Amino acid sequence: MRSALFSAxxxxxxxxxxxxxxxxxxxxxxxxxxxxxxxxxxxxxxxxQVQFQALGSGGIGKFLKQKLTGEGVPLMKMTGRGDVFLADLASDVHLIDLEPGDALSINGSSVLAFDSTLQYDIRMVQGMGMLSAAGLFNCVFTGQGRIAVTTKGTPVVLNVDQPTFVDPQAAVCWSANLQTGYHRAEQMGLGTLLGRRTGEAFTMSFAGQGFVVVQPSEEPPVQGSGQQQSSGGLGGLLGG
Incomplete structure (x- = not known):
């Protein structure tokens, strides 16, 4: 049988x-x-030989936080020996290696997989002076290991060495040591240009030394954003 499908x-x-x-x-x-x-x-x-176990949000403490905040990662634990292939609605996948002392703040909907050696918690985003569809909380990962994150399209990684402003719906993850804040778009002369899909008239600010990953797409505001799941095939059933 011949086909370009079978190329290397x-x-x-x-x-x-x-x-x-x-x-x-x-x-x-x-x-x-x-x-x-x-x-x-x-x-x-x-x-x-792989076994799958649904874990909710990764423990009773994180489960309660997810219910209160709408943020978190609905998790499954995979154990055994074998090859597992993961995807999320054909989003782009990126790998990040965390070293001891690193801390990564990430939107829960962008987490695809991570080593069990990493720890994560659901924490309030600093400087959040107003409620938004972007949410008040993020997942913060620490420890040593690898994490796979997804973006809608090819992202840009901004080096935060000067005041940086991002649409909160486009921010994927950032250095957890950065100082964050929110500013009304009208005060910056942007009017309704920002958040045109969400109706939000403010932008997120970053200061300090670090980076922020921005995707070329705005996540639509969904109640309980951490509850968003990929669906399709046996993978969807495993979360049932």
Whole structure:
């Protein structure tokens, strides 16, 4: 049988080392040898002896916080030996390696998977003086390990070495040590240009030393944004 479909770029990527790697720009491959955490419903295929366990938001404390804040990551734990492929509505997938002392603040809807060696908590975003569809809370990851995040399109990574302003619906993640705040767009002469899809007339500010990742798309405001899940195939059933 012949087809361009069977070209080398579409074949499964092999490696001698376990862990996360990109199968392609839209799909994550985890060569599992132990356990790993992933968003419920993100599994699109797997091979080998792998068990899936739905964890809600990762413990009773985080579950209660998610109910109160609408933020969080609906998780499943994957254990065993095999290859697991994850995706989220054909979003772009990016890998970030955290070292001891690092802290990453991330929108829960952008978390695809992470090593079980990482810790995360749901924390209030500093400087949030008004309620918005972007939410008051974010997930903050610390420890040592790898995390896979998704973006709607190719993002830009802004180096925050001067006052930086971002539409809150386009901010994916940022250095947790940055100082954040919110400013009304009218005060900056932007009128209704920002947040035209959300009706929000303010922008998010960042100050300090670090980075912020901005995607070329605005997440629509959904009640309980942390509850958003990928759907499709057996992956959706695993979260049931």
């Amino acid at each position: 770029e579409n074949l499964e990527k092999e490696s001698a080392q376990p862990g996360m790697r990109l199968q392609n720009s839209k799909m994550l491959k985890i060569e599992l040898n132990g356990e790993c955490m992933a968003r419920v419903g993100a599994m699109v295929a797997y091979q080998g």
